[in-house]
Amino acid sequence: MTTISQPDNAVIAGMSESARSRAPRRVRGLSDRAIAWLFVAPTIALLLAINIFPLIWMIRLSFTSLNLSMSYLPLRFVGLDNFTDILGDEDVWFRLQTTAQFVIWSVTLQVIIGFGLALLINRQFRGHSFWTTIILLPMMLSPAVVGNFWTLLLQPQIGPFNYLISLFTGVPPSSFSMTGQVSLAPWTIVLVDTWMWAPYVMLICLAGLRSIPDYIYEAAEVDRASAWRQFWSITLPMTVPFLMLAVLFRAIENFKMFDMVNLLTSGGPGSTTELVSITLKRAAFEKWRTGYSSALAIILFVTVFGAANIYVKALNKVKQR
Amino acid sequence: MSGSAGAKSGMSRWFLRGPWEAGAMTLIGGGIVMLVQPWSIDLYSYSFATILAGTVGYVIVSHFPE
Numbered sequence: 498m499t500t501i502s503q504p505d506n507a508v509i510a511g512m513s514e515s516a517r518s519r520a521p522r523r524v525r526g527l528s529d530r531a532i533a534w535l536f537v538a539p540t541i542a543l544l545l546a547i548n549i550f551p552l553i554w555m556i557r558l559s560f561t562s563l564n565l566s567m568s569y570l571p572l573r574f575v576g577l578d579n580f581t582d583i584l585g586d587e588d589v590w591f592r593l594q595t596t597a598q599f600v601i602w603s604v605t606l607q608v609i610i611g612f613g614l615a616l617l618i619n620r621q622f623r624g625h626s627f628w629t630t631i632i633l634l635p636m637m638l639s640p641a642v643v644g645n646f647w648t649l650l651l652q653p654q655i656g657p658f659n660y661l662i663s664l665f666t667g668v669p670p671s672s673f674s675m676t677g678q679v680s681l682a683p684w685t686i687v688l689v690d691t692w693m694w695a696p697y698v699m700l701i702c703l704a705g706l707r708s709i710p711d712y713i714y715e716a717a718e719v720d721r722a723s724a725w726r727q728f729w730s731i732t733l734p735m736t737v738p739f740l741m742l743a744v745l746f747r748a749i750e751n752f753k754m755f756d757m758v759n760l761l762t763s764g765g766p767g768s769t770t771e772l773v774s775i776t777l778k779r780a781a782f783e784k785w786r787t788g789y790s791s792a793l794a795i796i797l798f799v800t801v802f803g804a805a806n807i808y809v810k811a812l813n814k815v816k817q818r
Numbered sequence: 819m820s821g822s823a824g825a826k827s828g829m830s831r832w833f834l835r836g837p838w839e840a841g842a843m844t845l846i847g848g849g850i851v852m853l854v855q856p857w858s859i860d861l862y863s864y865s866f867a868t869i870l871a872g873t874v875g876y877v878i879v880s881h882f883p884e
Binding site for chain 2: 580584585587590593594596597796799800802803804806807810
Protein backbone atom coordinates (compact mmCIF):
# COMPACT_ATOMS: atom_id res chain seq x y z
CA MET A 498 0.00 0.00 0.00
CA THR A 499 2.66 2.30 1.08
CA THR A 500 4.71 1.57 -2.05
CA ILE A 501 1.79 2.70 -4.24
CA SER A 502 0.87 5.79 -2.24
CA GLN A 503 4.46 7.17 -2.20
CA PRO A 504 4.77 7.80 -5.98
CA ASP A 505 1.27 9.29 -5.98
CA ASN A 506 2.28 11.81 -3.35
CA ALA A 507 5.42 12.63 -5.31
CA VAL A 508 3.38 13.17 -8.47
CA ILE A 509 0.91 15.36 -6.61
CA ALA A 510 3.76 17.28 -4.98
CA GLY A 511 5.46 17.65 -8.36
CA MET A 512 2.26 18.83 -10.01
CA SER A 513 1.47 21.33 -7.32
CA GLU A 514 5.04 22.65 -7.55
CA SER A 515 4.85 23.15 -11.31
CA ALA A 516 1.38 24.66 -10.97
CA ARG A 517 2.69 26.99 -8.28
CA SER A 518 5.66 28.02 -10.40
CA ARG A 519 3.37 28.61 -13.39
CA ALA A 520 0.82 30.65 -11.43
CA PRO A 521 2.76 33.91 -10.99
CA ARG A 522 4.13 33.64 -14.52
CA ARG A 523 0.68 33.97 -16.08
CA VAL A 524 -1.63 36.89 -15.58
CA ARG A 525 -4.83 36.52 -17.58
CA GLY A 526 -3.13 34.25 -20.06
CA LEU A 527 -0.04 36.45 -20.66
CA SER A 528 3.48 35.21 -19.98
CA ASP A 529 6.03 37.25 -17.99
CA ARG A 530 7.84 38.07 -21.21
CA ALA A 531 4.66 39.33 -22.87
CA ILE A 532 3.80 41.51 -19.87
CA ALA A 533 7.35 42.93 -19.85
CA TRP A 534 7.05 43.76 -23.55
CA LEU A 535 3.62 45.31 -22.95
CA PHE A 536 5.13 47.74 -20.43
CA VAL A 537 8.22 48.51 -22.50
CA ALA A 538 6.50 48.77 -25.90
CA PRO A 539 5.06 52.33 -25.50
CA THR A 540 8.50 53.66 -24.52
CA ILE A 541 10.18 51.88 -27.43
CA ALA A 542 7.51 53.13 -29.84
CA LEU A 543 7.94 56.70 -28.55
CA LEU A 544 11.73 56.44 -28.76
CA LEU A 545 11.54 55.14 -32.32
CA ALA A 546 9.09 57.86 -33.35
CA ILE A 547 10.84 60.80 -31.64
CA ASN A 548 14.54 59.86 -31.76
CA ILE A 549 15.38 57.07 -34.17
CA PHE A 550 13.03 57.89 -37.05
CA PRO A 551 14.06 61.60 -37.31
CA LEU A 552 17.72 60.57 -37.10
CA ILE A 553 17.37 58.08 -39.96
CA TRP A 554 15.32 60.64 -41.91
CA MET A 555 18.00 63.28 -41.34
CA ILE A 556 20.74 60.89 -42.54
CA ARG A 557 18.68 60.29 -45.69
CA LEU A 558 18.14 64.04 -46.24
CA SER A 559 21.84 64.78 -45.81
CA PHE A 560 22.50 62.97 -49.10
CA THR A 561 19.92 65.08 -50.98
CA SER A 562 19.75 68.64 -52.29
CA LEU A 563 16.44 69.37 -50.53
CA ASN A 564 15.72 73.07 -50.06
CA LEU A 565 12.44 73.65 -48.23
CA SER A 566 11.88 77.04 -49.88
CA MET A 567 11.76 75.14 -53.19
CA SER A 568 10.15 71.95 -51.95
CA TYR A 569 8.18 71.61 -55.20
CA LEU A 570 11.43 70.54 -56.92
CA PRO A 571 12.01 66.76 -57.05
CA LEU A 572 14.33 65.37 -54.38
CA ARG A 573 17.78 64.89 -55.95
CA PHE A 574 20.37 62.48 -54.54
CA VAL A 575 23.73 64.29 -54.36
CA GLY A 576 25.86 61.70 -52.57
CA LEU A 577 28.50 63.23 -50.28
CA ASP A 578 28.31 66.71 -51.89
CA ASN A 579 26.77 68.36 -48.80
CA PHE A 580 29.54 66.94 -46.60
CA THR A 581 32.32 68.05 -48.97
CA ASP A 582 30.67 71.51 -49.20
CA ILE A 583 30.65 71.88 -45.40
CA LEU A 584 34.15 70.49 -44.95
CA GLY A 585 35.50 72.96 -47.50
CA ASP A 586 33.43 75.94 -46.27
CA GLU A 587 35.60 78.53 -44.48
CA ASP A 588 32.53 80.13 -42.84
CA VAL A 589 31.59 76.90 -41.06
CA TRP A 590 35.25 76.42 -40.13
CA PHE A 591 35.35 79.90 -38.53
CA ARG A 592 32.09 79.20 -36.68
CA LEU A 593 33.61 75.99 -35.31
CA GLN A 594 36.63 77.98 -34.14
CA THR A 595 34.32 80.50 -32.42
CA THR A 596 32.57 77.56 -30.75
CA ALA A 597 35.92 76.10 -29.65
CA GLN A 598 37.03 79.44 -28.17
CA PHE A 599 33.72 79.72 -26.32
CA VAL A 600 34.08 76.14 -25.02
CA ILE A 601 37.72 76.60 -23.91
CA TRP A 602 37.19 79.90 -22.09
CA SER A 603 33.87 79.04 -20.45
CA VAL A 604 34.96 75.56 -19.31
CA THR A 605 38.29 76.90 -17.96
CA LEU A 606 36.55 79.62 -15.95
CA GLN A 607 33.84 77.24 -14.76
CA VAL A 608 36.44 74.74 -13.53
CA ILE A 609 38.52 77.38 -11.72
CA ILE A 610 35.51 79.08 -10.10
CA GLY A 611 33.64 75.82 -9.47
CA PHE A 612 36.66 74.19 -7.83
CA GLY A 613 37.29 77.31 -5.72
CA LEU A 614 33.67 77.38 -4.57
CA ALA A 615 33.81 73.65 -3.77
CA LEU A 616 36.91 74.19 -1.59
CA LEU A 617 35.07 76.97 0.28
CA ILE A 618 31.79 75.07 0.67
CA ASN A 619 33.65 71.93 1.78
CA ARG A 620 34.62 73.73 5.01
CA GLN A 621 31.83 73.56 7.57
CA PHE A 622 30.84 77.12 8.54
CA ARG A 623 27.76 78.98 9.79
CA GLY A 624 25.08 79.30 7.09
CA HIS A 625 26.84 76.65 4.99
CA SER A 626 23.57 75.12 3.66
CA PHE A 627 22.06 78.53 2.91
CA TRP A 628 25.06 79.62 0.83
CA THR A 629 25.16 76.28 -0.99
CA THR A 630 21.52 76.79 -2.02
CA ILE A 631 22.19 80.38 -3.13
CA ILE A 632 25.20 79.30 -5.22
CA LEU A 633 23.21 76.49 -6.85
CA LEU A 634 20.29 78.75 -7.88
CA PRO A 635 21.58 79.82 -11.36
CA MET A 636 22.02 76.19 -12.39
CA MET A 637 18.37 75.47 -11.65
CA LEU A 638 17.09 78.19 -13.96
CA SER A 639 16.07 77.55 -17.54
CA PRO A 640 18.58 78.85 -20.14
CA ALA A 641 15.71 80.81 -21.73
CA VAL A 642 15.08 82.62 -18.42
CA VAL A 643 18.81 83.24 -17.93
CA GLY A 644 19.14 84.62 -21.47
CA ASN A 645 16.19 86.97 -21.00
CA PHE A 646 17.12 88.40 -17.65
CA TRP A 647 20.79 88.84 -18.56
CA THR A 648 19.63 90.71 -21.67
CA LEU A 649 17.85 93.08 -19.28
CA LEU A 650 20.80 93.26 -16.86
CA LEU A 651 23.21 94.06 -19.71
CA GLN A 652 20.99 96.69 -21.32
CA PRO A 653 23.24 99.79 -21.82
CA GLN A 654 20.65 102.43 -20.78
CA ILE A 655 18.80 100.82 -17.87
CA GLY A 656 20.75 97.65 -17.10
CA PRO A 657 22.43 97.55 -13.66
CA PHE A 658 25.51 95.72 -14.99
CA ASN A 659 26.79 98.75 -16.92
CA TYR A 660 26.18 100.96 -13.86
CA LEU A 661 28.21 98.56 -11.73
CA ILE A 662 31.10 98.64 -14.23
CA SER A 663 30.90 102.45 -14.40
CA LEU A 664 31.05 102.59 -10.58
CA PHE A 665 34.44 100.83 -10.62
CA THR A 666 35.94 102.21 -13.84
CA GLY A 667 34.35 105.62 -14.26
CA VAL A 668 33.30 104.81 -17.84
CA PRO A 669 29.80 106.20 -18.59
CA PRO A 670 27.27 103.32 -18.45
CA SER A 671 25.61 104.02 -21.80
CA SER A 672 28.95 104.32 -23.64
CA PHE A 673 29.38 100.58 -24.07
CA SER A 674 27.15 97.61 -24.85
CA MET A 675 28.15 94.19 -23.56
CA THR A 676 26.10 92.34 -26.19
CA GLY A 677 26.44 94.83 -29.04
CA GLN A 678 30.21 95.38 -29.24
CA VAL A 679 32.49 93.05 -31.20
CA SER A 680 35.18 93.12 -28.50
CA LEU A 681 32.78 92.49 -25.59
CA ALA A 682 30.06 90.15 -26.94
CA PRO A 683 32.17 86.93 -26.92
CA TRP A 684 33.17 87.60 -23.30
CA THR A 685 29.54 88.27 -22.39
CA ILE A 686 28.39 84.82 -23.46
CA VAL A 687 31.36 83.30 -21.62
CA LEU A 688 30.45 85.34 -18.51
CA VAL A 689 26.78 84.33 -18.51
CA ASP A 690 27.53 80.67 -19.19
CA THR A 691 30.11 80.64 -16.40
CA TRP A 692 27.65 82.31 -14.02
CA MET A 693 25.09 79.63 -14.83
CA TRP A 694 27.23 76.49 -14.87
CA ALA A 695 30.11 77.06 -12.39
CA PRO A 696 27.78 75.77 -9.61
CA TYR A 697 27.42 72.49 -11.51
CA VAL A 698 31.20 72.07 -11.61
CA MET A 699 31.21 72.96 -7.91
CA LEU A 700 28.81 70.09 -7.18
CA ILE A 701 30.98 67.57 -9.02
CA CYS A 702 34.15 68.85 -7.30
CA LEU A 703 32.37 68.73 -3.94
CA ALA A 704 31.60 65.04 -4.55
CA GLY A 705 35.31 64.53 -5.29
CA LEU A 706 36.44 66.41 -2.17
CA ARG A 707 34.01 64.51 0.07
CA SER A 708 35.32 61.19 -1.31
CA ILE A 709 38.82 61.83 0.09
CA PRO A 710 39.17 59.91 3.37
CA ASP A 711 40.06 62.00 6.44
CA TYR A 712 42.86 59.65 7.50
CA ILE A 713 44.98 60.79 4.55
CA TYR A 714 44.89 64.38 5.83
CA GLU A 715 45.51 63.13 9.39
CA ALA A 716 48.61 61.26 8.17
CA ALA A 717 49.75 64.43 6.36
CA GLU A 718 49.24 66.42 9.59
CA VAL A 719 51.39 63.88 11.47
CA ASP A 720 54.08 64.36 8.80
CA ARG A 721 53.78 68.15 9.36
CA ALA A 722 52.77 68.79 5.73
CA SER A 723 51.68 72.39 5.17
CA ALA A 724 48.16 73.23 3.91
CA TRP A 725 49.66 74.14 0.51
CA ARG A 726 51.52 70.82 0.33
CA GLN A 727 48.35 68.93 1.33
CA PHE A 728 46.45 70.68 -1.46
CA TRP A 729 49.01 69.82 -4.16
CA SER A 730 49.75 66.28 -2.95
CA ILE A 731 46.35 65.07 -1.73
CA THR A 732 43.38 67.29 -2.64
CA LEU A 733 44.18 68.10 -6.26
CA PRO A 734 45.38 64.62 -7.43
CA MET A 735 42.39 62.92 -5.81
CA THR A 736 39.91 65.38 -7.34
CA VAL A 737 41.40 65.30 -10.86
CA PRO A 738 39.16 62.42 -12.13
CA PHE A 739 36.09 64.40 -11.02
CA LEU A 740 37.46 67.56 -12.63
CA MET A 741 38.03 65.64 -15.88
CA LEU A 742 34.44 64.48 -15.73
CA ALA A 743 33.20 68.03 -15.25
CA VAL A 744 35.43 69.30 -18.09
CA LEU A 745 34.20 66.65 -20.53
CA PHE A 746 30.54 67.10 -19.62
CA ARG A 747 30.64 70.90 -19.81
CA ALA A 748 32.67 70.81 -23.04
CA ILE A 749 30.08 68.56 -24.71
CA GLU A 750 27.20 70.70 -23.43
CA ASN A 751 28.84 73.97 -24.51
CA PHE A 752 29.70 72.57 -27.93
CA LYS A 753 25.95 72.13 -28.43
CA MET A 754 25.06 75.48 -26.80
CA PHE A 755 22.23 77.27 -28.60
CA ASP A 756 19.36 78.64 -26.51
CA MET A 757 21.15 81.04 -24.18
CA VAL A 758 23.46 82.51 -26.85
CA ASN A 759 20.57 82.82 -29.30
CA LEU A 760 18.62 84.84 -26.72
CA LEU A 761 21.57 86.98 -25.62
CA THR A 762 23.20 87.95 -28.94
CA SER A 763 21.58 85.84 -31.72
CA GLY A 764 25.13 85.24 -32.92
CA GLY A 765 25.87 88.95 -33.32
CA PRO A 766 27.20 91.57 -33.65
CA GLY A 767 27.85 90.38 -37.21
CA SER A 768 28.87 86.79 -36.64
CA THR A 769 31.17 87.40 -33.65
CA THR A 770 29.25 85.06 -31.33
CA GLU A 771 27.77 82.81 -33.99
CA LEU A 772 28.32 79.35 -32.58
CA VAL A 773 28.02 76.38 -34.94
CA SER A 774 24.56 75.52 -33.57
CA ILE A 775 23.34 78.98 -34.62
CA THR A 776 24.90 78.45 -38.09
CA LEU A 777 22.96 75.19 -38.26
CA LYS A 778 19.70 76.90 -37.31
CA ARG A 779 20.29 79.65 -39.89
CA ALA A 780 21.05 77.13 -42.65
CA ALA A 781 17.98 75.07 -41.77
CA PHE A 782 15.35 77.69 -40.95
CA GLU A 783 16.49 80.94 -42.58
CA LYS A 784 18.14 79.72 -45.78
CA TRP A 785 15.99 76.54 -45.82
CA ARG A 786 18.98 74.46 -47.03
CA THR A 787 17.62 71.26 -45.50
CA GLY A 788 20.04 68.79 -47.12
CA TYR A 789 23.07 70.93 -46.25
CA SER A 790 21.93 71.54 -42.67
CA SER A 791 21.15 67.83 -42.19
CA ALA A 792 24.74 67.03 -43.20
CA LEU A 793 26.05 69.67 -40.76
CA ALA A 794 23.81 68.22 -38.02
CA ILE A 795 25.29 64.76 -38.67
CA ILE A 796 28.85 66.11 -38.44
CA LEU A 797 28.00 67.70 -35.08
CA PHE A 798 26.16 64.58 -33.92
CA VAL A 799 29.11 62.28 -34.72
CA THR A 800 31.49 64.73 -32.98
CA VAL A 801 29.35 64.85 -29.84
CA PHE A 802 28.81 61.07 -29.94
CA GLY A 803 32.57 60.49 -30.17
CA ALA A 804 33.23 62.88 -27.29
CA ALA A 805 30.43 61.22 -25.28
CA ASN A 806 32.20 57.86 -25.66
CA ILE A 807 35.29 59.37 -24.04
CA TYR A 808 33.05 60.88 -21.34
CA VAL A 809 31.43 57.53 -20.53
CA LYS A 810 34.87 55.90 -20.35
CA ALA A 811 36.01 58.61 -17.90
CA LEU A 812 32.80 58.16 -15.90
CA ASN A 813 33.43 54.41 -15.56
CA LYS A 814 37.00 55.10 -14.38
CA VAL A 815 35.66 57.43 -11.68
CA LYS A 816 33.09 54.80 -10.65
CA GLN A 817 35.84 52.18 -10.27
CA ARG A 818 37.68 54.35 -7.73
CA MET B 819 45.79 21.27 -30.44
CA SER B 820 48.44 23.22 -28.61
CA GLY B 821 49.20 25.03 -31.87
CA SER B 822 45.61 26.21 -32.25
CA ALA B 823 45.52 27.21 -28.58
CA GLY B 824 48.73 29.15 -29.12
CA ALA B 825 47.26 30.82 -32.21
CA LYS B 826 44.11 31.63 -30.24
CA SER B 827 46.08 33.19 -27.39
CA GLY B 828 48.12 35.08 -29.98
CA MET B 829 44.91 36.43 -31.53
CA SER B 830 43.43 37.39 -28.17
CA ARG B 831 46.72 39.08 -27.30
CA TRP B 832 46.33 41.22 -30.42
CA PHE B 833 42.67 42.03 -29.85
CA LEU B 834 42.82 43.34 -26.29
CA ARG B 835 40.34 46.10 -25.57
CA GLY B 836 42.63 48.49 -23.67
CA PRO B 837 45.16 49.59 -26.33
CA TRP B 838 42.59 49.58 -29.15
CA GLU B 839 40.19 51.68 -27.09
CA ALA B 840 43.00 54.09 -26.33
CA GLY B 841 43.79 54.27 -30.06
CA ALA B 842 40.14 54.92 -30.99
CA MET B 843 39.85 57.62 -28.32
CA THR B 844 43.05 59.26 -29.58
CA LEU B 845 41.55 59.25 -33.08
CA ILE B 846 38.33 60.89 -31.80
CA GLY B 847 40.26 63.49 -29.80
CA GLY B 848 42.60 64.20 -32.72
CA GLY B 849 39.62 64.53 -35.06
CA ILE B 850 37.94 67.06 -32.76
CA VAL B 851 41.17 69.09 -32.57
CA MET B 852 41.41 68.95 -36.40
CA LEU B 853 37.80 70.17 -36.64
CA VAL B 854 38.30 73.31 -34.56
CA GLN B 855 41.99 74.20 -35.11
CA PRO B 856 42.55 77.59 -36.81
CA TRP B 857 45.69 76.76 -38.87
CA SER B 858 44.94 74.43 -41.79
CA ILE B 859 41.75 73.98 -43.80
CA ASP B 860 43.11 70.66 -45.09
CA LEU B 861 43.15 69.30 -41.55
CA TYR B 862 39.60 70.63 -41.14
CA SER B 863 38.53 68.84 -44.33
CA TYR B 864 39.73 65.47 -43.03
CA SER B 865 38.47 66.00 -39.47
CA PHE B 866 35.04 64.42 -39.90
CA ALA B 867 36.48 61.29 -41.52
CA THR B 868 38.90 60.99 -38.57
CA ILE B 869 36.17 61.42 -35.93
CA LEU B 870 33.90 58.97 -37.75
CA ALA B 871 36.69 56.38 -38.00
CA GLY B 872 37.47 56.83 -34.30
CA THR B 873 33.83 56.58 -33.23
CA VAL B 874 33.02 53.52 -35.36
CA GLY B 875 36.32 51.99 -34.25
CA TYR B 876 35.47 52.64 -30.61
CA VAL B 877 32.07 50.97 -30.96
CA ILE B 878 33.76 47.90 -32.48
CA VAL B 879 36.74 47.61 -30.12
CA SER B 880 34.57 48.09 -27.01
CA HIS B 881 33.33 44.55 -27.73
CA PHE B 882 36.87 43.11 -27.58
CA PRO B 883 37.83 41.08 -24.47
CA GLU B 884 39.44 42.92 -21.53
